[in-house]
Amino acid sequence: xxxxxxxxxxxxxxxxxxxxxxxxxxxxxxxxxxxxxxxxxxxxxxxxxxxxxxxxxxxxxxxxxxxxxxxxxxxxxxxxxxxxxxxxxxxxxxxxxxxxxxxxxxxxxxxxxxxxxxxxxxxxxxxxxxxxxxxxxxxxxxxxxxxx
Numbered sequence: 001x002x003x004x005x006x007x008x009x010x011x012x013x014x015x016x017x018x019x020x021x022x023x024x025x026x027x028x029x030x031x032x033x034x035x036x037x038x039x040x041x042x043x044x045x046x047x048x049x050x051x052x053x054x055x056x057x058x059x060x061x062x063x064x065x066x067x068x069x070x071x072x073x074x075x076x077x078x079x080x081x082x083x084x085x086x087x088x089x090x091x092x093x094x095x096x097x098x099x100x101x102x103x104x105x106x107x108x109x110x111x112x113x114x115x116x117x118x119x120x121x122x123x124x125x126x127x128x129x130x131x132x133x134x135x136x137x138x139x140x141x142x143x144x145x146x147x148x
Contacts, residue, residue: 010063014056021052082113098146099137104130 024045034040086109094102107129111122137143 011060014060014063017056017059018053021049021056023049024052025049078115079113082109086110086113094145098148100130100134100147103133 028042028045031042032040033042086106089109090102090106093105104126108122108126111117111125134147138147
């Protein structure tokens, strides 16, 4: 294994965060800003975008050299793959199958991102989260989103 002293990991994370913050800021530009006392729909997204860009600059400036292993193993990509699958599963199933099913799938896949998570633990978490989120959004808040 080769180790290199580099701060590349922090710089890449900072650049990605700057990009996301800039995207949010630009997309919010089409909405009315409003004032502090009468906030418009673009107020919070713009503040969020600015905040993300400021934090990203801090990440880049404070990046410290560290040892980075140059190897590619499944364990390194497990989290990214499962979290991406969780987001995709939610987006593709929420309208077609309803909140209960989509939250269950998303939480189950997200829980599997951690290699120490057991299937029983992931299923328990997914079932509990799906039920509680359905109760909160449908019953508590009265949102018009299908449970199934």
